Amino acid sequence: MYKAVVIGGSAGSFQVITRILNSLPKNFPLPILLSLHRLKHVRSGFVEALSIKSGIEVVEPFDKDTIKPGKAYLAPSNYHMYIELNKKIALSTEEPVNHSRPSIDLTFETAAQAYRDKIVGIILSGANRDGAYGLKKLKQLGGLAIVQDPNECQVKTMTEASLKMTQVDHIFTTQQIINFLQNLK
Amino acid sequence: MSIFELGIVDTRNIIRLLDDVYNYDFKNHALTFFKRRVENFIKMHNLRDAEGFIQKIEKDKMFFEIFLKDICVETTEMFRDPSLWRLLKDDLLPKNIANNQNFKIWIPEVTSGEELYSLLIILKKAQLIDKVQIIASSISDINLERIKSGLFDSKKIEVNDANYARIYNDNGLSDYYTIKEDGAYWDISLIENVKLIKQNIIFDDYPKGTKLIFFRNQMIYYNQILQERYMKIMYNSLVPGGHLLIGNNEKIDYWNSDKDFVLVSDTECIYKKKLS
Numbered sequence: 001m002y003k004a005v006v007i008g009g010s011a012g013s014f015q016v017i018t019r020i021l022n023s024l025p026k027n028f029p030l031p032i033l034l035s036l037h038r039l040k041h042v043r044s045g046f047v048e049a050l051s052i053k054s055g056i057e058v059v060e061p062f063d064k065d066t067i068k069p070g071k072a073y074l075a076p077s078n079y080h081m082y083i084e085l086n087k088k089i090a091l092s093t094e095e096p097v098n099h100s101r102p103s104i105d106l107t108f109e110t111a112a113q114a115y116r117d118k119i120v121g122i123i124l125s126g127a128n129r130d131g132a133y134g135l136k137k138l139k140q141l142g143g144l145a146i147v148q149d150p151n152e153c154q155v156k157t158m159t160e161a162s163l164k165m166t167q168v169d170h171i172f173t174t175q176q177i178i179n180f181l182q183n184l185k
Numbered sequence: 186m187s188i189f190e191l192g193i194v195d196t197r198n199i200i201r202l203l204d205d206v207y208n209y210d211f212k213n214h215a216l217t218f219f220k221r222r223v224e225n226f227i228k229m230h231n232l233r234d235a236e237g238f239i240q241k242i243e244k245d246k247m248f249f250e251i252f253l254k255d256i257c258v259e260t261t262e263m264f265r266d267p268s269l270w271r272l273l274k275d276d277l278l279p280k281n282i283a284n285n286q287n288f289k290i291w292i293p294e295v296t297s298g299e300e301l302y303s304l305l306i307i308l309k310k311a312q313l314i315d316k317v318q319i320i321a322s323s324i325s326d327i328n329l330e331r332i333k334s335g336l337f338d339s340k341k342i343e344v345n346d347a348n349y350a351r352i353y354n355d356n357g358l359s360d361y362y363t364i365k366e367d368g369a370y371w372d373i374s375l376i377e378n379v380k381l382i383k384q385n386i387i388f389d390d391y392p393k394g395t396k397l398i399f400f401r402n403q404m405i406y407y408n409q410i411l412q413e414r415y416m417k418i419m420y421n422s423l424v425p426g427g428h429l430l431i432g433n434n435e436k437i438d439y440w441n442s443d444k445d446f447v448l449v450s451d452t453e454c455i456y457k458k459k460l461s
Contacts, residue, residue, distance in 0.1 A: 041266075041267055041347075041348065041351060043266070043268070043433065043452075044452070060434065061434065062434050062435065062436045063404075063405040063432075063434055063435055063436070064405075064409075064436075076433065076434045078265070078266075079434060082217065084217055085217070090215060090217060090218065090405065091405050091432075091434050091435075092218070092258070092405060092406075093258055093260070093261065093265075093402045093405075093432075094258050095259065095261060096261070101261075110217075
């Protein structure tokens with residue numbers, strides 16, 4: 001029933017993302033949109049590191065790429081990644097939002113507008129409040145909101161900010177997130 | 186993030202108005218991008234809604250100029266993508282300019298000028314600045330005036346300096362700017378010989394015989410019709426063997442790129458026009 005998964009993370013989320021990607025089956029049926037804070041002057045290495053053991057292909061999309069199921073799309077460093085209504089990627093170098101580019105809020109908000117109630121949004125460990133507003137929008141538009149259990153996060157700020165703003169559907173540990181995703185059809 | 190949302194009909198009405206009144210055609214900008222920029226503009230200037238925007242802008246030419254500045258996406262830092270600038274400094278610029286007396290470089294949309302000043306500083310340091318002729322155009326007069334004055338946002342100093350240090354391993358960028366009360370200023374002797382030109386979105390006239398074109402992170406804001414139009418202009422502007430620089434996550438495969446261009450650097454997105 002879901003058509004996409006969008007994940008946001010910052011400090012302390014790299015290992016979580018790696019575990020999630022590594023646990024996904026090759027035929028995972030949905031696209032995964034990843035908006036992660038990262039060093040803006042280091043372009044290479046990140047997607048490679050995520051790809052090593054990932055069950056599905058991880059790419060840094062080009063502008064106007066069409067989103068396809070079974071692929072993970074990582075927001076390129078120093079770009080915002082918007083999701084268009086026609087399920088294409090739009091990249092942008094517009095000003096950082098909350099000091100962040102990519103902005104998790106922008107990816108979540110536009111992904112929610114494109115997929116409405118057919119999207120799962122997951123906020124992971126992080127050191128600022130980016131993502132909280134985006135998750136709220138996603139929930140308002142009918143999406144399913146999940147937050148990583150703050151007790152498990154290396155840095156709690158982001159998950160706690162999200163929980164404060166939104167009545168989420170689930171608070172999950174990494175293992176529970178993995179189980180949930182593996183059961184998506 | 187915009188709380189206020191513009192409908193598609195309103196967006197199209199605004200596009201039509203700007204074309205009718207000012208002869209600027211935004212029809213082939215990426216629609217969601219254009220809509221977002223207008224929404225932000227309406228919010229920032231307290232115009233309430235599309236009607237408020239239309240009423241104000243159709244009578245006020247100066248306000249339209251402010252709109253043109255705001256629709257341009259500011260380059261938020263000097264030497265964005267330091268690895269590209271390193272390659273330009275160590276290889277592409279010295280190698281290609283060396284035996285040229287009139288090496289023509291074009292920046293079709295110079296926006297807030299960071300790319301222009303980055304380029305000028307590299308050329309100056311390499312003592313190549315007298316061998317080039319640079320043409321920088323923009324749809325925004327306000328941007329061009331600001332570039333002429335050298336003014337930039339002093340909040341950017343930290344990131345600018347850090348990027349510069351990634352290229353030159355020192356803190357020498359401060360040799361090229363001065364901090365004053367109202368902001369920071371580039372050394373405007375750098376742009377003495379730069380030709381700054383106001384352009385419409387549709388180029389009636391464009392520089393010919395260029396050897397290097399910077400068009401990074403601009404085509405992401407256009408739809409394919411406008412992308413193709415710009416590619417055609419830039420292709421015709423470049424001499425055979427001339428280079429085209431685009432943004433890191435842009436592609437030109439809607440254009441017949443294999444036939445007309447060689448991809449010289451995959452990581453830095455540098456294309457070279459084929460010799461014949």
